[in-house]
Amino acid sequence: MKTKKNKLTVRNLKLWYGESEALHGIDLDIVSGKVTSLIGPSGCGKSTFLRCFNRMNDRIPNCRVEGEVLLEGHDIYAPDVDVVQLRSHVGMVFQKPNPFPKSIYENIAYAPRIHGMVDDGDDMDELVETALKRASIWDEVKDKLQQPGTALSGGQQQRLCIARTIAVQPDVILMDEPCSALDPIATAKIEELMDELKEDYTIVIVTHNMQQAARASDYTAYFYLGDLIEYGETQKVFTTPRDQRTEDYITGRFG
Amino acid sequence: MAELMLKSALQSDARKRRRNRADRRFKWYGFTALVLAMAFLVFFFIDIIGKGLPAFQQAEMLVQVSYSEAVKDNYNLALDKISRKLVSRSWLRTIPMMLEDHPELVGTTSEEWVVTDYHIDQFLKGHEGHGLIEKDQKLVEKLCEEGKIKLAFNSGFFTHGDSKMPENAGILASAIGSVLVLLLTMLVAVPIGVMTAIYLEEFAPDNRFTQLIEVNINNLAAIPSILYGLLGLAIFINFMGVPRSSALAGGLTLALMTLPIIIIATRAALRAVPETIREAAYGLGASNLQTVWDHVLPLAKPGILTGAIIGLAQAMGETAPLLIVGMMAYIPEAPHSILEATTVLPAQVYTWSGESIRAFEERTAAGIMVLLAVLLSMNALAVRLRNRSETNW
Numbered sequence: 089m090k091t092k093k094n095k096l097t098v099r100n101l102k103l104w105y106g107e108s109e110a111l112h113g114i115d116l117d118i119v120s121g122k123v124t125s126l127i128g129p130s131g132c133g134k135s136t137f138l139r140c141f142n143r144m145n146d147r148i149p150n151c152r153v154e155g156e157v158l159l160e161g162h163d164i165y166a167p168d169v170d171v172v173q174l175r176s177h178v179g180m181v182f183q184k185p186n187p188f189p190k191s192i193y194e195n196i197a198y199a200p201r202i203h204g205m206v207d208d209g210d211d212m213d214e215l216v217e218t219a220l221k222r223a224s225i226w227d228e229v230k231d232k233l234q235q236p237g238t239a240l241s242g243g244q245q246q247r248l249c250i251a252r253t254i255a256v257q258p259d260v261i262l263m264d265e266p267c268s269a270l271d272p273i274a275t276a277k278i279e280e281l282m283d284e285l286k287e288d289y290t291i292v293i294v295t296h297n298m299q300q301a302a303r304a305s306d307y308t309a310y311f312y313l314g315d316l317i318e319y320g321e322t323q324k325v326f327t328t329p330r331d332q333r334t335e336d337y338i339t340g341r342f343g
Numbered sequence: 344m345a346e347l348m349l350k351s352a353l354q355s356d357a358r359k360r361r362r363n364r365a366d367r368r369f370k371w372y373g374f375t376a377l378v379l380a381m382a383f384l385v386f387f388f389i390d391i392i393g394k395g396l397p398a399f400q401q402a403e404m405l406v407q408v409s410y411s412e413a414v415k416d417n418y419n420l421a422l423d424k425i426s427r428k429l430v431s432r433s434w435l436r437t438i439p440m441m442l443e444d445h446p447e448l449v450g451t452t453s454e455e456w457v458v459t460d461y462h463i464d465q466f467l468k469g470h471e472g473h474g475l476i477e478k479d480q481k482l483v484e485k486l487c488e489e490g491k492i493k494l495a496f497n498s499g500f501f502t503h504g505d506s507k508m509p510e511n512a513g514i515l516a517s518a519i520g521s522v523l524v525l526l527l528t529m530l531v532a533v534p535i536g537v538m539t540a541i542y543l544e545e546f547a548p549d550n551r552f553t554q555l556i557e558v559n560i561n562n563l564a565a566i567p568s569i570l571y572g573l574l575g576l577a578i579f580i581n582f583m584g585v586p587r588s589s590a591l592a593g594g595l596t597l598a599l600m601t602l603p604i605i606i607i608a609t610r611a612a613l614r615a616v617p618e619t620i621r622e623a624a625y626g627l628g629a630s631n632l633q634t635v636w637d638h639v640l641p642l643a644k645p646g647i648l649t650g651a652i653i654g655l656a657q658a659m660g661e662t663a664p665l666l667i668v669g670m671m672a673y674i675p676e677a678p679h680s681i682l683e684a685t686t687v688l689p690a691q692v693y694t695w696s697g698e699s700i701r702a703f704e705e706r707t708a709a710g711i712m713v714l715l716a717v718l719l720s721m722n723a724l725a726v727r728l729r730n731r732s733e734t735n736w
């Protein structure tokens with residue numbers, strides 16, 4: 089058995105939106121090469137927490153963070169950290185599929201180009217193909233790479249967005265309710281995809297779908313009102329939750 | 344019981360009747376307003392077109408021109424006694440100059456169609472107050488029957504500058520002036536306005552100071568345009584020493600006026616770009632500038648262009664601020680540089696409208712028609728741009 093390695097370490101993380109504290113000191117370790125799901129009732133701070141990992145909260149005025157978030161031991165909130173670099177290591181897939189209104193090819197090629205990973209040409213073609221294949225959407229789009237990404241179906245768009253994220257070759261992929269706008273078949277495809285991707289990437293996913301958390305994730309964290317209530321291996325959390333509130337939420341007895 | 348309630352709810356009670364009446368009344372108010380607005384518009388167009396159309400024709404006369412050495416000193420000698428009275432003085436005066444340029448013509452004669460005096464033109468168009476004396480009326484009628492005087496397309500209206508003689512006055516100088524002024528306005532106002540808007544919308548922190556600026560920009564868009572003329576006079580002419588009446592002075596002044604319009608339109612266009620696109624770009628590690636430049640601006644471009652065109656169209660039709668910077672003068676020549684005295688189309692229209700000679704009236708209306716045609720095509724272009732590039736994301 090491989091030894092457990094922590095990709096992300098969170099220590100006493102507090103976050104304020106202006107005067108109101110949205111996260112009240114979170115401690116949590118995200119295990120490398122696994123899928124970790126964040127669950128909890130609406131407004132409990134899952135998205136907020138997730139967005140701390142790639143510092144997307146920086147864009148919100150009056151948002152203040154305290155505590156430590158370490159990516160492989162490096163504090164990502166240290167003053168000398170380059171957010172652009174950080175985000176190339178920690179990619180993000182959003183709730184609503186948001187491809188750029190450009191060609192499918194451009195959607196994938198954009199980030200590798202701005203990060204100077206490869207030059208346009210054969211190398212880029214190859215990179216685009218690899219990314220689309222990894223996101224298992226290649227077969228559906230290989231004949232229409234120059235068509236706009238926005239013309240795809242919702243599920244295809246979401247896989248395109250995943251491919252776009254993969255193209256940068258990040259270490260961590262954050263997903264905020266990636267399936268909430270998708271039908272069960274498209275959802276199943278994405279779950280399958282997550283299972284494949286976790287060999288190479290550490291995945292953190294926010295979901296409202298208990299089955300999805302149970303099916304697709306190795307670790308589960310339950311949040312409630314800005315506190316981390318319970319965290320552990322998914323199986324344990326779902327079968328023998330330690331906290332009453334977790335059990336209520338999982339079994340649907342929660343209001 | 345429930346059935347009863349449903350039944351009474353479906354039947355028209357007093358309240359419903361009142362509601363319907365209010366509905367109908369409101370619809371009727373709206374309809375009346377629309378009809379009134381249309382009526383004004385139609386009246387305006389009929390009036391302008393009715394007055395202006397004749398200006399696109401001009402009376403011409405077939406004359407025998409004999410070029411001789413003596414003509415160089417006395418242009419009257421080029422024509423016989425009768426024709427001499429009937430043709431336009433403004434044409435006669437150009438003969439010596441033409442002979443200077445083409446000495447080979449000396450000693451030749453030719454038959455030419457020449458623009459007539461404006462009295463004849465007005466008489467032929469049946470305008471009252473044409474001012475042609477009784478004796479000449481007979482003569483002109485006779486010449487008409489012989490086919491030696493006719494109404495022809497008035498090309499001079501588009502190829503001449505202003506003139507004190509109405510038959511010779513055209514819009515060329517002012518049209519060139521308008522193009523120059525508008526180009527300057529565009530070159531100054533569009534880049535500065537768009538950059539300001541991008542900075543305010545995408546880069547500036549949201550604090551008291553930027554809020555103050557925002558409020559002020561909105562106010563600036565609403566102040567009377569003549570104040571921009573005073574501002575332009577103070578800054579550009581008195582302080583910076585830009586020549587009065589020049590295209591540069593006018594262009595800069597109009598740029599001041601157009602700036603807030605462009606800033607507001609650009610900000611609205613930027614705001615209409617969905618936040619999800621920005622998130623996508625930032626999430627991939629794009630910098631601020633890359634996000635704006637590669638993703639936000641392309642989506643906002645149609646909106647920005649539309650705003651710019653509408654702002655420029657407004658500048659094009661503007662007269663008040665130009666009055667103050669001295670562009671309402673009698674300027675017959677097209678400018679050769681942006682520092683020379685220049686007039687613009689609306690100013691030309693304004694100048695003509697103040698002329699005492701009746702023949703200028705139709706030129707005023709024709710000038711308005713040209714101006715309107717340009718403005719309407721600019722607005723049509725703006726609408727087209729907006730419709731064509733409605734992206735779905």
Ligand SMILES: Nc1ncnc2c1ncn2[C@@H]1O[C@H](COP(=O)(O)OP(=O)(O)OP(=O)(O)O)[C@@H](O)[C@H]1O
Nearest residue numbers: 105106110128129130131132133134135136137148
């Ligand atoms: N931009 C913001 N400004 C101020 N408060 C915010 C902002 N975003 C979120 N909040 C607040 O922070 C708290 C946590 O929000 P968050 O979006 O993280 O919840 P969530 O768990 O993702 O909920 P959901 O499941 O509905 O997406 C909420 O109380 C919310 O009102």
Ligand SMILES: [Mg+2]
Nearest residue numbers: 134135136264
């Ligand atoms: Mg959320």
